[in-house]
Amino acid sequence: MALITKKIKGTEDVLPKESYKWQFVEKIMREEARSYGFREIRTPVFEHTELFARGVGQTTDVVQKEMYTFDTKGGESVTLRPEGTSGAARAVLEHALENEGLPIKASYFVSCYRYEKPQAGRLREFHQFGIEEYGTQDPVADAELISLASSVINRLQLDSVHLQINSIGCPTCRAEYHKALKSYFEGYKDKLCDTCLSRLDKNPMRILDCKSPICSEIAKDAPKITDYLCDECRNHFDAVQKYLDAAGIEYTVDPTIVRGLDYYTKTVFEFVTDCIGAQGTVCGGGRYDGLIEELGGKHLPSLGFAMGMERLLMVMDKQGIEIPDNDECMLYIATMGDAAKVKAFELIKQVRSCGMIAETDVIGRGLRAQMKYADKIDARYSIVLGDNEIEQNTAKVKNMETGETAEVTLDGHFMERFVEIQLSDEQKNK
Structure with a gap:
């Protein structure tokens, strides 16, 4: 008798003989989050669509192409979460967590959903470990988050995972940068893909993140955001680097990092490896000081990161790292x-x-x-x-x-x- 159905394309089963690997990684993540003072938050798997449209950004591929959105029987538009930050920020606002004292430190494990072409390291249902911090604009908080991510990676004994950092400035200095980018890319309008053409007026920084080989080649010689930072953003970025140096955390400044979501400001960072092919980012994050205001709250500077569980496990497998099975x-x-x-x-x-x-x-x-x-x-x-x-x-x-x-x-x-x-x-x- 034939099976009536099989798993949906772009999803994977975690079988009992493999689940101990997930539990091992999750245990380390929970321990590190706890040692840095972060406590777990759990949010719904779906939210009102406008939350992600406002938070993630209308010009991102996530909102334009990848979200699983549907109407309820009551006529509401809801979306399966494509990332964890927006839901956490909504919860902070809705429950007025700032009244419990600042900073607010939250961690989570979430399943996320994006409709895109399945490939190694990129699924339609995937899982993330995330860290969120609200209520501080001090650069020491940026370094602390990076240090937490670095601690997890070190405890998992991963080799050849490199930290890359950048600052994408604030709305003030980014306005000048957008002008410079638009002027540069205007000269290549006949070569840009249709998606990047639509980004040219709305958010030219998104072109820097395009995966098209032609657009990526054009973007190599584009102006660098680090040349347009205002004094405040430059001082903030310099301070982040000083804290990282003090902690002995190695990094490379990469002016091309912009991250894939519109809510980022100032510090952005990625931990990347080349051992699993093109999808080599195992952790990404940064600061998003305007997100809470964008969602209807008062100014509350924020920052965080997310680690892809599937990618981390792929790296560990590729590097031959043995995960102890304690289910004996x-x-x-x-x-x-x-x-x-x-x-x-x-x-x-x-x-x-x-x-x-x-x-x-x-x-x-x-x-x-x-x-x-x-x-x-x-x-x-x-x-x-x-x-x-x-x-x-x-x-x-x-x-x-x-x-x-x-x-x-x-x-x-x-x-x-x-x-x-x-x-x-x-x-x-x-």
């Missing part, structure tokens, strides 16, 4: 007979209560099949229970790797003895 079955109890099944159920409850993984037969297999299953799931120890073991109130614990056995009682001292066996084996292996 510590004990498998094979049974023969109803009385043994009841006793096994009692014993594995004790093992599980101590935080260890324990299993017993729940299918009705024969003894031989049970032991094959114990071997298949790499159980560290096994016990076979039958009428004799129940009658004598003792059983043999077998080390599945060495074949050695040791005796345990099936009473209130079971866990005490079982732990002694584990510790003894660990001492032998040292």
Whole structure:
């Protein structure tokens, strides 16, 4: 019989045998966020469409081409979130979190949705770890966020991931820069793609981020934003670099970085690698001081970053970084007979209560099949229970790797003895 359906193009399943890798990476991210004072925020997977149109920007590819937008039965236009920042900013405003004290520090894990051509490192459903900070315009906050991202990357032991930073200025200095860009690109109107032609009047900086080979080649000689920064933006950018230098964080200033969303101002940064092909940005972020005002709030300077989970895992796999699987079955109890099944159920409850993984037969297999299953799931120890073991109130614990056995009682001292066996084996292996 044929399957009635398969997964939608551009989505992926995370299977049980792979999920430990995600959990390992997420654990490190949670620990680092916590050490920097960030607490988790959880927002809805869909929002009113105008939130993303105002926040992300009407001139971005995300809003123009990639959003999953639909009308509800009530006639409202809603959109599956294409990124995490807008929803977090909306939550900050709606719940007046600034009244709880500044800065507001929030972290999140979100699934995001963008309709684009699926390829390695770019899916229609993807997952991000994000950091958001509200209420500070001090450049030390920019450096702190970059430091947090760097700490995660270092703890994951990634090689050849390089930090690139830039400043794209504020609305004041960017106005002059836009004039210079428009003047430059006007000379190439006959070569620009249709999308970039539409950007020329509205937001010429978006042309710098075009993936078209022709537009990218033209953009190489375009004016650099760093030549147009006002004194405030230049001083801010210089200070960010001083803090990074003080922390020993290596970076390269790349004037071509503009990021893909319109809400950015001043500092922008990316952690990039060339080991997974064209989609090499594993983390991107920066400052967006005008976002809260754009969404209807009072001025509240903001900044943050997002890390792509799928891309990070791709890099780790490409670089051969082993992720420990802590889902090891510590004990498998094979049974023969109803009385043994009841006793096994009692014993594995004790093992599980101590935080260890324990299993017993729940299918009705024969003894031989049970032991094959114990071997298949790499159980560290096994016990076979039958009428004799129940009658004598003792059983043999077998080390599945060495074949050695040791005796345990099936009473209130079971866990005490079982732990002694584990510790003894660990001492032998040292």
